[in-house]
Amino acid sequence: MSASSPSRPSSRRAAPGRHALGFHRFRFRRLRSLWPGPGPAVLLALAIAVTTALPLAAPQLTRRFVDDAAAGAGTDRLTLIALGYLGLAVAGQAARILTAWLAARLAWTGTDRLRERLAGHALGLDMAFHGRHTPGEMIERVDGDVAAVAGFVVAFLLDVVAGVLLLCGVIAVVTATVDPGVGAVLLAYCALIGLGMVRAQRLAVPSATRAREMNAALSGYLEERLAGAEDLRANGAGEHAVRRFHQLSAALWRAERHGDAVGSSVLAATGVAFAAGTALMLALSGTLSAGTAVLLLQYTLMIRTPFERLVNQLRHYQTALAGLGRIGDLLAVRNTVPEPSPAAELPGAGPLSLELDAVDFAYGDDEPVLAGVTIRLAPGETLGLVGRTGSGKSTIARLVARLYDPTAGTVRVGGLDLREADTASVRRRIGMVTQDVQVFTATVRDNLTLFRPYPGDDRLLEALAEVGLDDWDLDAELGTVSAGEAQLLALARAFLADPGLVVLDEASSRLDPATERRVDLGITRLLTGRTGVLIAHRLASLSRVDQIAVVSDGKIIEYGRREDLLADPAGHFARMLAGVRR
Numbered sequence: 001m002s003a004s005s006p007s008r009p010s011s012r013r014a015a016p017g018r019h020a021l022g023f024h025r026f027r028f029r030r031l032r033s034l035w036p037g038p039g040p041a042v043l044l045a046l047a048i049a050v051t052t053a054l055p056l057a058a059p060q061l062t063r064r065f066v067d068d069a070a071a072g073a074g075t076d077r078l079t080l081i082a083l084g085y086l087g088l089a090v091a092g093q094a095a096r097i098l099t100a101w102l103a104a105r106l107a108w109t110g111t112d113r114l115r116e117r118l119a120g121h122a123l124g125l126d127m128a129f130h131g132r133h134t135p136g137e138m139i140e141r142v143d144g145d146v147a148a149v150a151g152f153v154v155a156f157l158l159d160v161v162a163g164v165l166l167l168c169g170v171i172a173v174v175t176a177t178v179d180p181g182v183g184a185v186l187l188a189y190c191a192l193i194g195l196g197m198v199r200a201q202r203l204a205v206p207s208a209t210r211a212r213e214m215n216a217a218l219s220g221y222l223e224e225r226l227a228g229a230e231d232l233r234a235n236g237a238g239e240h241a242v243r244r245f246h247q248l249s250a251a252l253w254r255a256e257r258h259g260d261a262v263g264s265s266v267l268a269a270t271g272v273a274f275a276a277g278t279a280l281m282l283a284l285s286g287t288l289s290a291g292t293a294v295l296l297l298q299y300t301l302m303i304r305t306p307f308e309r310l311v312n313q314l315r316h317y318q319t320a321l322a323g324l325g326r327i328g329d330l331l332a333v334r335n336t337v338p339e340p341s342p343a344a345e346l347p348g349a350g351p352l353s354l355e356l357d358a359v360d361f362a363y364g365d366d367e368p369v370l371a372g373v374t375i376r377l378a379p380g381e382t383l384g385l386v387g388r389t390g391s392g393k394s395t396i397a398r399l400v401a402r403l404y405d406p407t408a409g410t411v412r413v414g415g416l417d418l419r420e421a422d423t424a425s426v427r428r429r430i431g432m433v434t435q436d437v438q439v440f441t442a443t444v445r446d447n448l449t450l451f452r453p454y455p456g457d458d459r460l461l462e463a464l465a466e467v468g469l470d471d472w473d474l475d476a477e478l479g480t481v482s483a484g485e486a487q488l489l490a491l492a493r494a495f496l497a498d499p500g501l502v503v504l505d506e507a508s509s510r511l512d513p514a515t516e517r518r519v520d521l522g523i524t525r526l527l528t529g530r531t532g533v534l535i536a537h538r539l540a541s542l543s544r545v546d547q548i549a550v551v552s553d554g555k556i557i558e559y560g561r562r563e564d565l566l567a568d569p570a571g572h573f574a575r576m577l578a579g580v581r582r
């Protein structure tokens, strides 16, 4: 049995943004959605080859022009050469524009696929993961990093691939049409500059990674503080939140400044290296014809552009490489509640039995929060969970809904260990109503169906009627709702899903008496004919439950049928009631 095998969240190790990532940590296998397919790839390769080859021919025409002019050739011939040069330049630009368009198109369609996959993957990850990562951080990961990757793919194709091809072309042409010795010097010179650039790249990686991490941290911080703006302001913590924001912004600025300093130093060094290279070429061309000297000068200037572009883009490449690393890491995060194989379906209809058998649980590597929890509910029975705040009631509820797996022990629903149950059937058959109801800026219909298509309105209207919201119009936009209305909406969602087991965290906020009655009625109706676990914040709510478990410090300290617990005046529950009534 898996009851004794603790399932630690493996995502702890692979959590994105925790460490600097280098090229070597790429998980190319996971990035295969970027591959456009063989057809478009061949087309792009052709376009890049043409874009590279056209400018290579231009210096040959210049040499011919200079040497022919020196030998006294006629104006017609020289005009023809000049027109050829012009034609080449126009064709070269056109090819470059076409290649850029093609590369951008392929890069964006590829990264859109990656974005979709990443969003789907992140949405499918469990609560253990989402508890540790803020929504802002996830947005930065799914959108910011992927956009950086798209930019990188375009730049990589146009600057790196085309640049390297151009360099090879220049060296080959010089070797073949000028002098093999000069070609060899050019090759050594390029290799030296290339080596320097690889070293510079290593220098720039950590600072770019750090800047990107600081960016993600700042986004996460902002998102969370803005979401909690009301609480922060009401409690006078706004000033502190702004100070922390300043600290994070300052750290980001420092990281960016460091990256800029590295980038500009590399750029300056490259400038000096190229000036030396040009001088060297001019020195070598002393014994050659004037046309060949011009040709060599043009080729030397030509190789400067791809190198400079590479250096200029270095920081962007680093940003994208760091982003790619983090995307790979995110895709590598596995659910701590894995899909079983083979998976069994929970019973398709009717109320479901519930058993918790010696269940222990800890959040990640934290201290255990549940120990030896054992509960048995027959189909249709209701359990009330009571206990102090932080005692572990919500954690029990999360285990019942399989938002987490126990570290030891077993949770069985309808006689089936939840670790062996098909996730879709768990979501279908086990409903959860939390206090933290998410109300979307959308129509009542979308808020009810959670944006899923639903045939016909009858069931939707029925669900609203069950909770006394008959006066709500399905197509009306839902504005601000009260805590009570939000709770009613959550109950209506549960009615629509029609689960066999419901886990209900009763609203602890004060409701007006009329709304409280509607919520009470809704809860009673929802629990009728279903098995239920109710986290009761008001003892009055417990009048409707069959069993009661008193939770304290992660353990069940009293458990039994409600009437038995009431009959024992020395028991915890009876004393709790007496304490409230006194």
Ligand SMILES: Nc1ncnc2c1ncn2[C@@H]1O[C@H](COP(=O)(O)OP(=O)(O)OP(=O)(O)O)[C@@H](O)[C@H]1O
Pocket (backbone or CB within 6 Å): 131, 363, 366, 369, 387, 388, 389, 390, 391, 392, 393, 394, 395, 396
């Ligand atoms: N996502 C989480 N990650 C880490 N620890 C958590 C998490 N959620 C709850 N805990 C811890 O687990 C313990 C039990 O919390 P739980 O929310 O289950 O208590 P509770 O009885 O439901 O409290 P309340 O009535 O206030 O909701 C607490 O010590 C809490 O700090």
